Structures are given as C-alpha cells and as structure tokens.
Amino acid sequence: MEKIAFLGLGHMGEPMARQLWTAEHALTVWNRSRAKAAAFAAESAGVTVAATPAEAVRDADVVITMLAGPDAVREVADAIVPVLRPGAYWVEMSTVGPEVVEELAGRVPDGVILVDAPVMGSTDKAAAGRLGILAGGDAAGVEHVLAHFGPVTRTGALGSGAALKLVVNTAVIGGVALVAEAMRLADALGLDEGTARDALAAGPLGGAVARAFAADVHFGSDLAVKDVSLATGTTQLPAMEAVLTHFRAAAADPDVGHEDIARAVTHIRTTRTTRTGSDS
Numbered sequence: 340m341e342k343i344a345f346l347g348l349g350h351m352g353e354p355m356a357r358q359l360w361t362a363e364h365a366l367t368v369w370n371r372s373r374a375k376a377a378a379f380a381a382e383s384a385g386v387t388v389a390a391t392p393a394e395a396v397r398d399a400d401v402v403i404t405m406l407a408g409p410d411a412v413r414e415v416a417d418a419i420v421p422v423l424r425p426g427a428y429w430v431e432m433s434t435v436g437p438e439v440v441e442e443l444a445g446r447v448p449d450g451v452i453l454v455d456a457p458v459m460g461s462t463d464k465a466a467a468g469r470l471g472i473l474a475g476g477d478a479a480g481v482e483h484v485l486a487h488f489g490p491v492t493r494t495g496a497l498g499s500g501a502a503l504k505l506v507v508n509t510a511v512i513g514g515v516a517l518v519a520e521a522m523r524l525a526d527a528l529g530l531d532e533g534t535a536r537d538a539l540a541a542g543p544l545g546g547a548v549a550r551a552f553a554a555d556v557h558f559g560s561d562l563a564v565k566d567v568s569l570a571t572g573t574t575q576l577p578a579m580e581a582v583l584t585h586f587r588a589a590a591a592d593p594d595v596g597h598e599d600i601a602r603a604v605t606h607i608r609t610t611r612t613t614r615t616g617s618d619s
Contacts, residue, residue: 344399350557352405354465358487369395392418406433425450436569437498457504461556475500509570514547516582519607560589560603
C-alpha cells in the first residue's frame with residue numbers, strides 16, 4: 340500500500356486528508372499546530388502524526404502539501420527537499436501561482452516527480468470529495484490518489500494547474516466583489532435586499548451571487564488578498580486592483596480577515612471608501 344504524507348490540516352487540508360483516510364490509505368499527517376494534527380489522528384484510527392515535515396515525508400511514496408501560501412510552501416520545502424526519496428511524488432495543492440511551482444521544480448532532487456494540483460471549490464466540496472483538481476505535470480502516477488478529492492482535469496505542463504487556478508480564483512473573487520458593489524447600490528437606492536438579490540441571482544452573475552451569500556464554507560478574505568495579489572503581480576488587471584483594495588480593507592478588519600469572503604461582502608456594502616471626486 341502506498342504511503343501518503345499529507346502536510347497542512349487547515350480548513351481545506353483537514354477534510355481532504357479525511358478523504359484519504361476514508362479510502363484506507365496508509366496516512367501520515369503534519370500540521371504547524373501539532374494539537375490539530377493530534378485531534379485529527381484521534382478521530383482517524385491508524386493515522387500517524389509526524390513531529391516535523393521531514394519526518395512525515397521520509398518514507399512517503401506520495402507527499403501532498405496543502406498550505407496557506409508561497410511563504411508556507413517555501414518553508415516546508417526547506418524541510419522536506421533534502422529527505423524526499425527517489426521515486427516519490429510531491430503533489431503541491433496550495434494556491435501559489437506558477438512561478439513558485441517553477442521554483443520548486445528547480446529544487447526537487449533527481450527522481451522526485453513534482454505535480455501541481457490546486458483545487459476548485461471550498462470546504463463543503465472538500466468534505467464531500469467533490470473538489471475540482473487542476474493537475475499540471477506528470478500526474479499519471481498519482482491521478483488515482485487525486486481522484487479521492489474529486490474529478491481530475493489534466494491541464495498540461497508543470498505549472499499549468501497553478502496558472503489556471505489563478506485565473507479561476509480571480510474570476511470568482513472579482514465576481515463576489517462585483518455582487519457586493521451591486522448590492523451596495525441597491526442599498527443606496529432603497530431596494531428590498533431579497534428582491535435585489537433574487538434579481539441578480541437570476542442573471543449572468545448567478546454563480547457569484549450564490550458564493551457571495553454562501554454559508555458553512557470557508558475561504559478567508561486574507562487568502563483572497565493573497566490570490567488576487569498573485570494575479571495582479573502577473574499582469575495589468577485594473578479591475579482586479581480595485582477588487583484587491585476591497586479585500587485588503589476587509590482583511591485588515593480583525594472581525595472579517597480570517598472569515599469567509601461572504602463576510603467581506605457585508606464589509607464592502609457598509610464601509611465608505613473615499614476616492615478622488617466621489618464616495619464609493
């Protein structure tokens with residue numbers, strides 16, 4: 340049986356690791372907060388908790404990293420690269436952008452196969468095993484593992500999964516901000532909230548409306564800032580620069596920053612931002 344090391348038991352990582360445990364894979368987990376890893380293992384008989392990332396991956400056939408962002412991935416890479424064994428697969432599933440994937444590719448030892456496979460979907464789909472997996476690189480040897488998380492789309496060369504994830508997240512986050520501003524306009528015009536929301540949901544922005552008012556899912560405004568920053572750092576995206584301003588303000592609010600982006604919708608609707616010549 341393949342030995343799998345899963346690093347990162349955050350809002351997305353924990354339900355994803357649980358899919359592997361349910362499928363009865365030999366599973367070792369590591370998390371920055373050891374208490375969270377211990378709690379996961381206590382509920383999942385047979386799971387091994389590693390004290391360090393290096394300990395987790397030393398004997399692994401498949402290593403999966405699901406971390407908060409580029410800095411966290413680089414820090415874990417420092418620990419695991421020296422001990423990854425030849426023949427192992429490293430599946431990087433965080434949202435970090437193609438440049439970080441290229442950087443990691445330059446660091447992996449000979450014989451280690453790096454795959455970038457970020458996901459589409461939030462915590463609800465992670466818990467149900469219905470994420471969309473965007474797999475770049477030579478993913479054939481791990482596609483059967485990735486399939487436990489949801490349908491796998493092969494996107495092309497290494498880094499293409501990370502690139503497509505930026506495109507998808509930019510559209511989603513931008514759409515949510517646009518819905519928030521449309522609702523702000525509805526508020527200013529004195530329209531009934533339910534009527535305005537239903538009208539928007541029936542139009543082309545229906546999917547974004549559903550995400551803007553979603554409950555029981557989690558994608559923090561601070562993560563939205565990270566993802567949009569990666570996108571706007573790649574090319575000129577004037578509309579997304581404005582969206583980034585919204586989410587930076589929301590992320591700076593201690594009551595909103597780590598909460599789901601649906602909370603940012605309320606922040607955008609109710610916070611006045613002074614701009615030259617106008618208030619918005």
